[in-house]
Amino acid sequence: MKAGRYGVYGGQYVPETLMSALIELEETYERVREDPEFSRRLSWYLHEYAGRETPLTYCSNLSRDLGCRVYLKREDLLHGGAHKLNNTLGQALMAKFMGKRRLIAETGAGQHGVATAIAGAALGLPVEVYMGEVDTRRQALNAFRMELLGARVVPVASGTRTLKDAINAAMRDWVANLGETHYLLGSCVGPHPFPRIVRDFQSVIGEEARRQVLEREGRLPDTIVACVGGGSNAIGIFYPFVNDDVALVGVEAGGEGLESGRHGASLSRGSVGVFQGALSYLLQDGDGQALETHSVAAGLDHPSVGPEHAMLKDSGRVRYEAVTDAEALAAFRCLSRTEGIIPALESAHAVAYALRAADDLDRDGILVVNLSGRGDKDVADVASLHGGTA
Amino acid sequence: MSRIDDLFARKNPVFIGFTVAGDPGIEASLRVATTMIDAGVDLLEIAIPYSDPVADGPVIERAHVRALGAGTTPDDAFALVREVRGHAPALPLVLFTYYNIIHRRGADRFFAEAAAAGADGVLIVDLPSEESGEVAPYAARHGIDRILLIAPTTSPERQHAILREASGFVYLISLEGVTGERDRLPPNLTGLVGAVREKTDLPLAVGFGVSRPEHVAAVAAAGANGVIVGSALVRLIEEHSSDETAMHEALATAITALRRGLVPDPEPDIPRRARIE
Numbered sequence: 051m052k053a054g055r056y057g058v059y060g061g062q063y064v065p066e067t068l069m070s071a072l073i074e075l076e077e078t079y080e081r082v083r084e085d086p087e088f089s090r091r092l093s094w095y096l097h098e099y100a101g102r103e104t105p106l107t108y109c110s111n112l113s114r115d116l117g118c119r120v121y122l123k124r125e126d127l128l129h130g131g132a133h134k135l136n137n138t139l140g141q142a143l144m145a146k147f148m149g150k151r152r153l154i155a156e157t158g159a160g161q162h163g164v165a166t167a168i169a170g171a172a173l174g175l176p177v178e179v180y181m182g183e184v185d186t187r188r189q190a191l192n193a194f195r196m197e198l199l200g201a202r203v204v205p206v207a208s209g210t211r212t213l214k215d216a217i218n219a220a221m222r223d224w225v226a227n228l229g230e231t232h233y234l235l236g237s238c239v240g241p242h243p244f245p246r247i248v249r250d251f252q253s254v255i256g257e258e259a260r261r262q263v264l265e266r267e268g269r270l271p272d273t274i275v276a277c278v279g280g281g282s283n284a285i286g287i288f289y290p291f292v293n294d295d296v297a298l299v300g301v302e303a304g305g306e307g308l309e310s311g312r313h314g315a316s317l318s319r320g321s322v323g324v325f326q327g328a329l330s331y332l333l334q335d336g337d338g339q340a341l342e343t344h345s346v347a348a349g350l351d352h353p354s355v356g357p358e359h360a361m362l363k364d365s366g367r368v369r370y371e372a373v374t375d376a377e378a379l380a381a382f383r384c385l386s387r388t389e390g391i392i393p394a395l396e397s398a399h400a401v402a403y404a405l406r407a408a409d410d411l412d413r414d415g416i417l418v419v420n421l422s423g424r425g426d427k428d429v430a431d432v433a434s435l436h437g438g439t440a
Numbered sequence: 441m442s443r444i445d446d447l448f449a450r451k452n453p454v455f456i457g458f459t460v461a462g463d464p465g466i467e468a469s470l471r472v473a474t475t476m477i478d479a480g481v482d483l484l485e486i487a488i489p490y491s492d493p494v495a496d497g498p499v500i501e502r503a504h505v506r507a508l509g510a511g512t513t514p515d516d517a518f519a520l521v522r523e524v525r526g527h528a529p530a531l532p533l534v535l536f537t538y539y540n541i542i543h544r545r546g547a548d549r550f551f552a553e554a555a556a557a558g559a560d561g562v563l564i565v566d567l568p569s570e571e572s573g574e575v576a577p578y579a580a581r582h583g584i585d586r587i588l589l590i591a592p593t594t595s596p597e598r599q600h601a602i603l604r605e606a607s608g609f610v611y612l613i614s615l616e617g618v619t620g621e622r623d624r625l626p627p628n629l630t631g632l633v634g635a636v637r638e639k640t641d642l643p644l645a646v647g648f649g650v651s652r653p654e655h656v657a658a659v660a661a662a663g664a665n666g667v668i669v670g671s672a673l674v675r676l677i678e679e680h681s682s683d684e685t686a687m688h689e690a691l692a693t694a695i696t697a698l699r700r701g702l703v704p705d706p707e708p709d710i711p712r713r714a715r716i717e
Contacts, residue, residue, distance in 0.1 A: 063539050063566045065495040066602075067616055070593035208501055209492070218494045225495075226617035228593060324540040324566075326492065337513050338544030339491040 054242025057364060059357035062241040063324045068221070071228045076243040078148045083250070088147060095139045099172060100129045102136075102254065106262035106418070111388045116408035118415040121271070122391070123259045123287060125422045132394065132423030133255060133283045134165035138234060140251035142169035145232035152227070153177045155234045156220040158185055158213030159348035160192025161394075161423060162236030167199035169234075177201035180219040182212040185348060192427060210342055213352055217326055237280025238356035241327030245356050252286025259418060260290050267416055273297040273407060276420035277399040278370065279314065279350035281359045283422035292367060300359060301403040303345030304372035312344040316355045317363050317370040325354040331363070346375035346435075347395035349423075377402040382425060382432060394423030395432070443532040443560045444585055444608040447482055448643040453660045455699050456645055457481035458536070458670035460503040461520045462489055462512025464681050469507070472677060473524045475688045477531060479695035484524065485563065485668070487536040488517040495538075495565045497620030499671040502678060514541055518557040525558030534561040534587055534608075539571075547575045551582040561585035561608045569602045576605065587611055592632055599639060609643040609666060612636060614650065614659075620671045621651035630662040637663060656701025669698055 054060050062072055082088040096102040104124045113120045125133035138155075145153060153175050157163030163179035170177035179196055183205045186193045193203050209215035217240075224233040238248040263271050274291060276284035278300040288298045305313030313319065316331045323332035325340060333341040333353040345351040362368040373381075378395055381402035386392045393401055397420070404419045411417060425432075447454055457476045462469050473484060489507035493500065521533055535554055542550045542564065554562055562584050567575065569588065579586045585608030590599055593616060603610065612633065615626045629646065636644055646659045647668030659667040676694060680687035 061571055062568060063571060064568065065566055065591075066568055066589040067495075067591040067593055067613055069568050069570075069598065070591075070595060073595075208498065209505070214492065218492055221494045222497070222618045228616055322543075324543050326494065327566075329543075332540075334540070334544065336544070338540040338542075339508065 056245070056358040057361035059329050059360040060242055060245060061329050062327065063329065064241045064327045065225065067225045068241070071224065072241055072243065074148070078144060079243055079247055082144055082147050088143065092140055092143055095143065095172065096136070096254065100135050100139060101127065103258045104128055106259055106266065108266070109389050112385070115388065116405065117413055118408050118411035118417055120404065120408070121263065121416065121418045122421040123255060123418060125255060125283065125420065126391070126393065126397070126424035130165045130168050131426065132161045132165065133252065133286065134162045134236060135168060136254055136286065137236065137248050137251040137282060138162070138165040138169035139172070141232065141234045141247065142166070142173045142175060145175060145234070146173055148232065150232040151175070151230045153232055153234050154180065154220050154223050155236060156180045156213065156216035157236065158182070158216065158351060159427065160185070160189040160196065161349060161427070163196050163201070163203070164192055164199065166234050166236070167196045167201035170201060171199050178204055178223070180204050180206050180216040180223070182210070182216050183207045184211040185213065185216070189348065189427070214326070214340065221326070237282040238285050238358060239280045239326065239328060239354060245328065245358055248282050249285045249289055249358060252282050253289045255283065255286040255420065256288060256290035259287055263416065263418065270294050270296050271416040271418045272411055273299060274418045274420070275299045275301060275400045275404050275407065277301045277350060277396050277422060278317070278355060278359060279303065279352050279396060281356040283420055285356060285358055287420045288362070288368060298368040299403060299407065300368050300370045301399045302370060302372045303347060303350035303399065304374040304377070305344040307374055308372055313372065314343040314345040314350045314352055315372045316353060317359060318372045320354070328357045330354055330357040330360040346378060347399065349394070349396040350399065371403055373399045373402040379432065379435065381405060382428070391421070392425035392429065393421055394425050395428045397422045398425070442585065442608070443530060444483070447532050448609065448665055451482060452665055453702055454482040454666040455480060455695070455702060456483045456485060456647070456666050456668040457673055457695065458485040458487065458668065460487040460489055460500065460507050460674065461517035462507030462510050463503040463674070464506055464677055465510045466512055466516050468684065469520055470523050471684070471688070472691065473520065474527055475691050476673070476695060477524070477528050479692040480699050481695060483532040483534065483666070485534045485536045486517060486521055486524070488514050488541050490538040490541060493538060495618055497618040497671060499621070499675050499678070500619050503674045514545065518553050521554070521557040521559050532560045533558060534563055535559045536563045536565065539564050539567045542575060547578040548581070551575070551578040551584050555582040555584055559584065561587045563587040563589070563611060565589070569598070569605055572605060589613055590636055592616055592626070592628070599636060603640045603642070606640070606642055609645050610636065610640065611668070612644055612646045612664070614646050614648045617648065619648055621675070622649035625649055625655050625658055629658065633662045633664050653697050653701035656698050660702050667702070
């Protein structure tokens with residue numbers, strides 16, 4: 051397999067100006083991952099600052115209702131409220147080692163922007179976050195949170211004014227400011243080496259979960275479920291299990307239903323294409339133009355997906371399913387009431403699939419759901435969808 | 441001899457214009473191209489509109505949005521090339537595209553259609569030499585020059601790798617950044633042109649940020665064989681979108697003024713700092 055490729059997927063489809071930055075990034079990454087000082091400092095930030103390790107919670111109420119043993123990997127308890135900080139602390143520290151003086155990032159729902167703002171504040175690097183104008187309104191609270199953390203939020207008024215346009219804007223900034231700026235990409239997407247860097251920094255989720263489930267159950271789980279937008283929380287929990295006899299299921303945004311055309315299910319319904327630097331699955335029209343997507347969960351509302359997921363789909367190692375907005379909203383309320391845990395709407399997609407998948411497991415079957423984030427950010431939205439009644 | 445080779449053999453330096461197919465509308469786009477050619481463009485780059493033009497600044501991005509909004513497809517871009525070819529049989533035409541347009545169509549079919557329409561070269565802005573093996577055989581099969589880019593950030597080793605594959609001419613990116621007008625060009629332009637000149641006999645054309653007659657003059661003085669103007673012309677289309685006659689006058693006036701930068705001061709009384717606004 052060629053460097054930077056996952057099967058046929060991945061690669062570096064970027065303007066020539068960016069190539070030197072990608073080469074520098076790859077070289078730095080190879081260097082720091084062998085550097086004990088880097089590992090020591092990252093480990094300190096993850097444990098003492100971010101709150102790792104996160105619990106693997108046995109859900110006794112849900113297990114009773116579903117008739118199997120259900121565990122949640124609690125990334126919702128990580129500082130910032132989502133798995134995003136694993137990656138932003140890793141990359142921000144890398145940027146320090148590279149001598150960069152400024153971080154830029156894109157954000158959709160705002161979780162990655164907040165996590166970058168947190169990492170920037172902790173490590174003393176100024177942060178600018180590109181956010182689609184539509185999202186700055188939909189997610190006003192997170193925009194405010196970023197500014198509170200000292201970051202500058204730059205509204206993006208081009209294209210569809212959402213996440214993909216924020217990525218485009220961040221890439222344009224990076225091209226113009228390569229010397230001093232690190233582009234802190236938030237998911238396992240984009241040109242090599244980003245998919246690999248993000249996967250490696252997120253793999254801490256799966257490494258912990260593996261150790262925790264072995265300690266608790268003395269064996270590996272039967273099934274692991276995670277939601278997939280770009281796919282970073284999913285690849286993080288899947289990767290340490292890919293060579294094991296464990297069923298891995300990625301859950302995409304089914305939106306208003308796969309037949310409606312209004313969804314974000316690039317693996318279920320997309321075709322192979324090049325988008326924002328990588329060859330992967332893509333929701334596109336017959337000419338190769340990216341299509342508009344839809345999901346109640348802003349973090350899953352994206353036309354493409356990380357290239358490693360594309361490979362895992364083709365090989366059959368991971369099964370990809372879709373869950374609709376309505377199912378995700380039902381799971382959002384179900385988990386809140388059953389376990390007293392309000393999941394992020396993104397993570398509620400994984401919970402919704404788990405509610406379905408439990409039927410296939412017997413009483414001793416073990417199901418692990420990656421609860422990638424907490425739902426506080428979504429409470430106001432859900433309240434308005436339900437006319438104010440919980 | 442190809443039309444591109446023939447042009448650079450006859451003229452030095454040459455003036456290269458850029459337009460997005462379908463901007464401001466599918467039919468209006470042919471009139472724009474015709475005006476640009478009649479006003480003195482030596483080579484025309486025609487971009488296929490794309491939903492996510494990451495290498496472009498805001499002015500050209502909005503042109504992509506206008507063209508897509510008008511319903512322009514790659515088929516329409518090929519049709520435009522065919523019609524422009526009819527209007528200007530000897531003028532070199534280069535299709536400027538993002539790679540997914542080619543990937544979706546299939547490279548063999550894309551280059552066959554480009555050749556049949558009358559294009560001489562194809563420039564794929566997001567396909568660096570590391571990935572270009574995917575298209576190289578098809579471009580060669582259909583006799584299309586692959587116009588490759590070199591940036592100020594391109595290392596000497598990569599310059600060599602790029603120049604081994606390039607044909608037609610080499611597109612030198614003047615600065616770190618996306619397309620778009622700038623107040624001034626970077627001071628090291630002569631250095632960049634000179635460094636690449638040592639490594640190749642291919643013509644060198646400089647683009648990105650070139651928007652004023654004095655920029656054109658600076659590019660020519662740096663030893664480039666061609667100067668590429670995009671955003672400064674595309675902006676005139678946007679500014680005059682409600683008055684097509686004024687749009688064509690503005691384009692013709694701007695091209696005439698910019699071209700004057702190519703000639704080293706024929707008439708001293710021409711105001712050298714006149715801006716194209």
